[in-house]
Structures are given as structure tokens and as C-alpha cells.
Amino acid sequence: MSSKKSGSHGIPIVSDIGEKKLIKRLLSMSRTLQPYSPFFDENYFKSLSDDAALLDIGDEYLVITSDLLLESSHFPTEMSSFQKGMKVVTANVSDLAAMGAEPIGFVLSLGLPHDLPLEKFDEIMAGVLEACNTHKIGLMGGDTNQSEELILSGTCLGVVGKKKVLMKEGAAPGDVVAVTGPLGVAAAGFEFLFAPPPIKETLKKIINPSTIKIVVRHALEPRAKLKEGMILAKKGLATSATDITDGLASEIGELIEASPYNVGITLFETMIPLIPEVEEVASALDRNPLDFALYYGEDFELLLTIREDLYEKFKDDLGLIKVGTVTSSGKMEIFDKEGNTNILMKEGYDSFK
């Protein structure tokens, strides 16, 4: 990927401002133009900057999310066609999980290079159908086009009770900040996969083969935490939630920004769940494993805030891991191993950077 910045004649280009700001630009342009619709309520407008859009269809919300995956940005060469098909479903289902919604259907638009072997097409579709089946969702339709690179564009629909929906807003001071699983594992996998060939050869010699297998599998076959999201919503446990697609720091920033109050979040470095495999890969690359958790995405774990008593009661059932606490500081901070509190930067994976 190119790191080139700004147009050749100083004209602002999209990579100058990056992904999240582009989406905000798009939404702020659209907000003034939203027409009247009986399907829109106050949560519809909030959902525009959340993980999925909410339409008021009576007793429940219809939840709609869309995710586009591209060969050049999202698929390492080691990823099989089957895994590519699974991933477009997982990425979309994860957004529904973040809203606590039950998925009901999936629509797929494909861009296919004209010389793609039919066998690969069948493998991609087998992966899509396998993942749809895992989550008990129907594949409702599709569209195919000839394209330069492989494109998998998915849209997933779900439903969630109106009073049960998990939003990014809602974190309250005193809440526990928790995640549903270890972080940085997919990052470690991608760092290995994207290493230049000579470095990769060295890594293969110094890293335990079972470690490589574990981290690579996390990168290539991520799983959406759908069950956890649905339980959190049904039992009304979380005060706010999102899925970790751009790294913990970036998503923590999203929860703070979404709150109408001046909340802050303090993370505790020692609590951030790093598995030994992530530490092993980071060490081999002479990197800080914490950075893999904070600034890389693709783990598809859920990040949530939850009242402390409920956390204690449900942490074992749901596999929740406390990583921090909601404060009233308005700041994003990290309490490090040495006992110092540092300001945390809100940066995450950005396909334009």
C-alpha cells in the first residue's frame, strides 16, 4: 500500500483525511437532508454513526450493516477463497453483534476478475454459505460484476428489541470496560503474513510453529462474537458496545465520543489480555505486543461497558475480561505497568493510511 500523501499539485485527496473522517463527512452531509420517514426515530439518527443503522419496524428495530472487502486491502495471499467468503459474512455479522441484534439475512454483491477460475468462485460461495449457515442466516440475493480486483460487498440485516439495542453511547462513570476475548492475535497473524519474504523466513525459524498456526488462523478465520452480543442485549447488561475492528484505542475513543456526557475511559495496561503467542510474535519482531492490541484491528471481539455488579455476575458466563474503567475525566488514558497514567492516542487501522 502506498504511503503517498496529498495530490501532486497540492489538491486535497481522500487519503489526507482518512477513513473515519470520510464517513463523518459523508454523514454530516447527509444529516441535513434526511427526509421524513415513519421508520425513523431518535435512535435512527444516532445509529448513523454507530455500527449499523436502525429502522423502526414496530416492536423491534431492523438493523442494517454493510461491509466491503477488497482483494488489495483485505485479503493476504495466504487467505483461501473459502476464507474470503467466510470473512465477508463475519465482518458484517460482527457489526450486528455489536448492536446485540439477531441476524436474519445476508445480501452479497460480487466483483469478479474475468479470468477468476470458476472453482474459486464456488469456493468463495461455499465459504459465504458456511458462515451464513453458522449464524443461521439466509443468503437473500446477489449481484455479480466483472471487476479488476476481487470485491466482496455484503449487507446484513438483523433484528433487536427496541429497548435492548446496544449502542456506542451510554457508558457511565464507574462502569467496567470489558472485552470478550484476547486482543492483538489477528494483528500478530497479519504482521507475520505481511512480513517481507526474508524476514518471514527468519520468523519461521525463531517462532514456535504452533504459535504461527494460532495467530495466522485468527487473522484468516476471524469469528464474530454474535452469541455474546445477543446475550448482552437480551439480558440488558451492557451500557454501551461496539466491535473491535480498528484496534482497542480507536474503539475506546468511539465510545467516549458517542457519549453525550463528559465521560473518559482509563485502561489498565496489565489487564489487557495478551496471549503468550502474541507476545512471542511481537518479541520476534522487536515490537511492543501492547501496540498490537491497541492499534490494530480485525480481532472482532466486542468492547463494552457494564455496571460493576453485573460484570461480576456475568463475567464467567460470557467470558468477559475487564480492561479498564469509565471515568468522568473526558480523557482517554492508560495506567501503565510503572504506575503512571498516560494519555492514550485514538489511532487505529485506517485503510487510507
Add this chain to the structure above:
Amino acid sequence: MSSKKSGSHGIPIVSDIGEKKLIKRLLSMSRTLQPYSPFFDENYFKSLSDDAALLDIGDEYLVITSDLLLESSHFPTEMSSFQKGMKVVTANVSDLAAMGAEPIGFVLSLGLPHDLPLEKFDEIMAGVLEACNTHKIGLMGGDTNQSEELILSGTCLGVVGKKKVLMKEGAAPGDVVAVTGPLGVAAAGFEFLFAPPPIKETLKKIINPSTIKIVVRHALEPRAKLKEGMILAKKGLATSATDITDGLASEIGELIEASPYNVGITLFETMIPLIPEVEEVASALDRNPLDFALYYGEDFELLLTIREDLYEKFKDDLGLIKVGTVTSSGKMEIFDKEGNTNILMKEGYDSFK
């Protein structure tokens, strides 16, 4: 676009089988795996091969369609960024029009080359919002990614009364086959736009400038026949319907295939609405203008079948134009100027061919 066929080692590739068959392959793979859902009824399964998917949400169907537009396949160089933005909305809204649905929301996923000027991004979004506003639909969210070529992937949601929905199936012998406007106009525009530079220069000299303006505008700024589709559905007029995206012959074939009975359709060559501008462009290119109507798409007019008495009653209000009649022959035929009946081939625009 390349016309290369088959893999270099005789391996079947996607362009060997083409777009419609790829979609059918995808749907037949998925049909056996559809899970149980309270949102699925018999029309859900039929809708999988229709213009949009139907979910049973109570009194109405929720209608979902998805369309992916690519710089390399769908956007001639002459198309402005604003027009590209409009088109992704129009292509999706046209599928809802074909089901008689009222659109309620639009979701956009964008693939953007990293060096796309921010100004172009804003123009694309202005086009998207303009078209959303025309159809009174909210832009419910989006996703941006860095990609090699410009990609606009849209999903549109709508609603339609359960007993009112327009499907591809339902044509009955004796019905009038009608369209909502002239055909082949966008085709004439694209033939001019895609002509090699020396030929284009010649065309500019021999074709009336106002003709070029009209056909090019149809190609670059198509309009969805939403109002017509909604009226046809609300008043229960059409027995079957679809939108013409791949040419009249291809869509006629779709209506015949969708019918559970052995219906056929006979078109009358002299009734096919060709405007003088289409004839002028075809003549300048030494082409048969009828081919523009039969075998090119992108007109976004609706094709429908309707009982003869209702056709007579509503044709003026809705601007319907009779082009043929539904038979019980099981065949797709055309009655030509000389009074001969010929078998019509079901071919249409295919991005892989």
C-alpha cells in the same frame, strides 16, 4: 474490456458462464442451505431470483436490493462524479420500482482510490444525496475503503404491501406486455460514448448535436420509474414486472422463466418504442436500432404484463406502451415488419461477455 475466453490451461473461468448463470449458480447453492426464519414465507424463496429479496415483517414486505457499480465497467469517462453518485442510487431504486416498493433507506459502501481528490468524493456524495432526496430516502450509513478502482456499492431498503408486490412470475396468456418508456436510448448514448476517438469525431459531424445530447444524457443520468412501479403495485394492475437493465429480450425471457405455467411472449417489432434519436444514432453507426432496444440495457424502464382492459384504462395515466402479448406457446417470439414470426434469442448485456 477483454474478450478473452477460458483459462489459459483450459480451466473454466467465470467469464465462460456469464453473469446471470453465475447468480443462478450462487442461488442454487444457497437454496438448500436456507435456515428457518419467521421472516421467510413462500414469496421470500421466489424473491431470490427476482429483482429484490422480500422479508415478511408483518403487514408488509421489507424489500432489499443491492447493486455494485465499478469505474471500469459502469462509468464512461464522460460521466461526472455527481452522475456516478446519482447512478448508484438509481440502479438500486429501479429494482425496488420493479417490485412496486416504496424505498425507505439507502446504505452506501465506497471503494476509493487513495489519490481521489476530496472534491470528487464530495461530488459523488452530492450526487448520492440528490438522488436519495428525489426519492425521499435517508442515507443510513456507509463504509469507506481504499481500493484500486472507484467502487460504489449500494443497498436499498423498501416496503410494499404483501398482496401488492410485483413479481417476475404471474404473466397470463392474453395479457398485454408493456413498457413505461422508449427503449434503446441509453444504448445509443453508450455506443456514442464508447466509440473509438476517430469514429466519435465522425459521429459528431453526422449526428445532430441535440440528438447526441439527448442520448448521452439518458446514458449518464438514467431515472428510475419509481412512481410508475408504486402505482402499478398499489392499484394491483400488473400481473408481473421487472426493470429493463439488460435489454428487453433478456427481461422478457426472465418473465417467461419465472412463470410456473408454459407461457410465451410475442413481441411486435412495429410497436417497440424507438425514438427518432435512437434511429439517427443507429443509422450513423450502420446498426439496427431494434438491437439497441432488444439487447442493451440501462434504460431503467419497467417491463410489465397487464390485463388488456386495465391496460386500456390506465395506459395514458402511466405512459404505458404496448410491445407484445402473453401467449401460451412457451416461446419467446417476435412478429416482424414483414409479417413473419421469428424466435427471439434471450441475450442481454453481460459484464463478463
